[in-house]
Ligand SMILES: Nc1ncnc2c1ncn2[C@@H]1O[C@H](COP(=O)(O)OP(=O)(O)OP(=O)(O)O)[C@@H](O)[C@H]1O
């Protein structure tokens with residue numbers, strides 16, 4: 001696997017890949033790779049001839065008081081893991097390479113409505129940062145396929161809308177949430193948790209499942225279910241950010257007539273803001 005830190009060199013390499021008739025899949029990440037990321041790489045390798053991963057801790061998607069400076073940066077370990085997983089090219093640019101004229105003057109890509117809900121409500125500007133950098137990565141790599149995880153459920157929906165609205169010729173493939181044996185969704189931010197918090201954190205997934213079972217058994221008092229889930233989260237040591245039962249079509253709050261749903265949740269365990277979700281069909 002070869003690592004590139006400039007757009008120009010990566011493009012040169014990709015030009016010769018395409019010249020030999022290879023299809024290209026891109027896996028965008030922020031690094032500190034775990035088995036969830038590796039599953040994305042394996043999915044990309046099964047779907048295209050050349051796999052490009054990117055590692056870029058994108059400052060545009062972090063709020064002022066968030067963990068941009070402390071976000072784990074583990075390039076050497078990540079390179080070893082990518083190589084082993086069958087990644088061909090790694091793009092690991094500096095901030096200067098991606099935002100040469102500075103963060104504030106960067107042209108933005110905004111996906112309306114969806115970007116303001118849930119994670120977007122708590123993290124204003126977050127999704128504008130995500131769609132801006134993902135659009136740039138798509139323009140740099142021009143991948144036939146791009147692979148994203150379903151753990152970041154709202155992000156995936158927003159990226160699909162961006163691709164559709166901007167007629168981007170990249171097929172988006174998604175990968176189900178990869179979990180630890182405890183049920184906890186793998187996440188780089190799990191590394192912020194103490195041993196005790198790591199034991200408590202799988203409760204997030206269990207509480208989502210309890211809510212899904214209540215829905216399956218016929219309950220439709222959505223607000224009450226969300227309230228009960230919040231109490232359970234607090235009892236398990238979480239501080240709830242949001243816990244919402246929504247319909248899959250547009251991620252609006254579920255109504256009695258909706259049967260294709262997803263539960264979306266974000267909650268703080270100590271220093272880590274964790275997200276998780278579960279799709280269900282009633
Ligand atoms: N457990 C997981 N299962 C499937 N995909 C995942 C998982 N964790 C991350 N991904 C996917 O990997 C890609 C890169 O995500 P990112 O580098 O932010 O990792 P992360 O572990 O989600 O980190 P963070 O703690 O910042 O949320 C995204 O498409 C994300 O959805």
Ligand SMILES: CC(C)(CO)[C@@H](O)C(=O)[O-]
Nearest residue numbers: 028029030058130133152
């Ligand atoms: C898609 C992404 C790599 C853009 O910075 C990031 O939001 C992530 O890691 O999910």
Ligand code: BAL
Nearest residue numbers: 030061062126152155
């Ligand atoms: N996986 C989402 C990246 C972020 O939280 O900024």
